[in-house]
Each structure stands twice: as C-alpha cells, then as structure tokens.
Amino acid sequence: GAGVSQSPSNKVTEKGKDVELRCDPISGHTALYWYRQSLGQGLEFLIYFQGNSAPDKSGLPSDRFSAERTGGSVSTLTIQRTQQEDSAVYLCASSATANTEAFFGQGTRLTVV
Amino acid sequence: RKEVEQDPGPFNVPEGATVAFNCTYSNSASQSFFWYRQDCRKEPKLLMSVYSSGNEDGRFTAQLNRASQYISLLIRDSKLSDSATYLCVVTKRYTGNQFYFGTGTSLTVIP
Secondary structure (H helix, E strand, O other): OOOOEEEOOEEEEOOOOOEEEEEEOOOOOOEEEEEEEOOOOOOEEEEEEEOOOOOEOOOOOOOOEEEEEHHHOOEEEEEOOOOHHHOEEEEEEEEOOOOOOEEEOOOEEEEEO | OOOEEEOOOOEEEEOOOOEEEEEEEOOOOEEEEEEEEEOOOOOOEEEEEEOOOOEEEOOEEEEEEOOOOEEEEEEOOOOHHHOEEEEEEEEEOOOOOOEEEOOOEEEEEEO
C-alpha cells in the first residue's frame, strides 16, 4: 500500500509569501504529526492530530503557522508571511493509533529567499 | 529536562565492529519505544520497536531497562551501509502529542 505522501517535494518562496504544505497519510491511520528539521538539527515537533480530538498545537512556533486535517485524512500546514528562519524540511508522519510506530513522508524542503 | 536524551556522537567505527547506543528517558510512564534510522537528507525510517524482553533483528538488538529508564541499540558486524543517524523514540499516554524523539546519534562505519 501507499506510504505517507507529501507535496510539494521542494518549495522556494519569497520572504513574506504564504505557503501550503500537504500531507496524505497512510489510509486508516488516525494519528498524524508534523515536524520540521533544520539542517543538521533534530526533529522539532509542530502539531499532532488524533482522530476527532482537538489537535495538540503546542509545538507551533508562532501564530504564522497553522494546520488542519480535513475528514480525518489529508492535512495541510500553512505558513503565513514566511521568514528566512522558516527554511527547513517539513516532515509529516502518521500512525495507526496513538503510541504505535509512525511512518514518515519524504518531506517538503522549504527555502525562503 | 528533555523527555529523551541521546549521546549525539559521532561514533566512528571500523567495518565489522560492534557498536552500542544508549538513550535515556525521563518519564517512567512511557509506554512504547522505538529506534529509527535517518540517512543524510532523508526522512526517518523505523528500524525496530523495543520490547520489554528485548528483541533482535539480524545484526541489531534492542533492549529496554524500565528500572533505569533507558533503551539501547546494539549493532554487530557493522557494515558501511549502517552509517546513519539513529534516533530513539519514546511515547507516553497523554491526550496530546505522544511521540518524543531524541536528537539522534551519528554513526559512521569506516572501511
């Protein structure tokens, strides 16, 4: 079956523009995570969705960042008024349930110029 | 205190060597434990789950010590292809995010 799919693979945007990153989780997975990873750094948690529960947004770095998950499936991470420090790889992962192993997409490499 | 702590390394070992990584976690209520592998500029991939009784997958052995709150990964007969960053992951029962990643241990296997 298909794994986690993210699009686009690469995105170059101008400072101040808004961007949308998409994640298509594994079918049937109830948990979905967004992380970002700067070059040479560890994974930074951003947001977590679990079923119909309210998302855990505790990792979002500023109010320029938001995410939604429609119909318990596809998720979109939106960054408004992008800044250069937003440049990173944005990784999405899904797991069948909470506490089970998570599977990652290939990531979206965002470059803000 | 961080939820999960790992020695970042780097570990540079010759081919055929045995190498071990440890990872400590802070919350005794932690439930599930995993090792992930991340190659340069790639996404993390699940290497193996870690069970209370310890488990082995080929050259890889994972162990859990709940009393001391650490997990370990042993790699025997290292191959060049084992060069990567190894991430330990701990989950705990919580209504929010439940996955906690260590910062990773870098391994380079030298010919």
